[in-house]
Amino acid sequence: MRILKAKDYLEMSRKAANLIAAQVILKPDCVLGLATGSTPIGLYQQLIQGYQQGNLDFSQVKTANLDEYKGLTRENDQSYYYFMHQNLFKSINVKEENTNIPDGTVADSANECARYDEIIRTLGGVDLQLLGLGHNGHIGFNEPADSFAKGTHCVDLTKSTIEANKRFFASADDVPRQAYTMGIQTIMNARKILVVVNGEAKADIVQKAFFGPVTPQVPASILQFHPDVTLVGDEAALSKI
Numbered sequence: 001m002r003i004l005k006a007k008d009y010l011e012m013s014r015k016a017a018n019l020i021a022a023q024v025i026l027k028p029d030c031v032l033g034l035a036t037g038s039t040p041i042g043l044y045q046q047l048i049q050g051y052q053q054g055n056l057d058f059s060q061v062k063t064a065n066l067d068e069y070k071g072l073t074r075e076n077d078q079s080y081y082y083f084m085h086q087n088l089f090k091s092i093n094v095k096e097e098n099t100n101i102p103d104g105t106v107a108d109s110a111n112e113c114a115r116y117d118e119i120i121r122t123l124g125g126v127d128l129q130l131l132g133l134g135h136n137g138h139i140g141f142n143e144p145a146d147s148f149a150k151g152t153h154c155v156d157l158t159k160s161t162i163e164a165n166k167r168f169f170a171s172a173d174d175v176p177r178q179a180y181t182m183g184i185q186t187i188m189n190a191r192k193i194l195v196v197v198n199g200e201a202k203a204d205i206v207q208k209a210f211f212g213p214v215t216p217q218v219p220a221s222i223l224q225f226h227p228d229v230t231l232v233g234d235e236a237a238l239s240k241i
């Protein structure tokens, strides 16, 4: 695993965006696995700048997002579809038909998960998967569990995730209780993985996930077995390693 230490959020965002930019330049039709949460917003802004300055072309890039809340429509401003459009897609030249996000409005979980796995297979897998890190070690919405989930599945969100994400909703009661997420196997099959972390609140889980035992109770710990992981963090998030 490579660890890149940045002095602050802006530098973390720049370093991470550079790695994604390099992927897009080397393979213009690459498949990017994308993530939501507050951590990647800065790096998405950097990618937008790169595009606006004429240095990046996303016209052949394909994307597959990690997860989506079950039950939220695309128009809901808390859906990950909405997030991706607001924070990245509307400001770059990626083609709408090349972007993929699980559809939270499909009630039949088995159908939607099979459809999404098939999309990823058809794309030929993910070249570079971007990940944030949940406070309990979740990646995507793979919550602590007794075993590592394989493909896309429907999860019950844990109390701590609902708590952490309620800041985006009117109240904790409004946070959806379930989500669709890529599985651990799908994430591990990505050719490269880029994890971004910032802030002191992530310092303990960074230590546990990357230097503690590999266990499905800390889903991100499986990344210790991936051959090409880069962790980019600010000083605060990396302060305990």
Ligand code: GLP
Binding pocket: 035, 036, 037, 038, 039, 040, 066, 067, 131, 132, 133, 134, 135, 138, 139, 140, 141, 161, 165
């Ligand atoms: C959500 C997302 C995760 C993300 C996590 C951390 O739960 N499903 O993909 O990594 O939040 O979010 P943040 O970056 O806001 O700390």
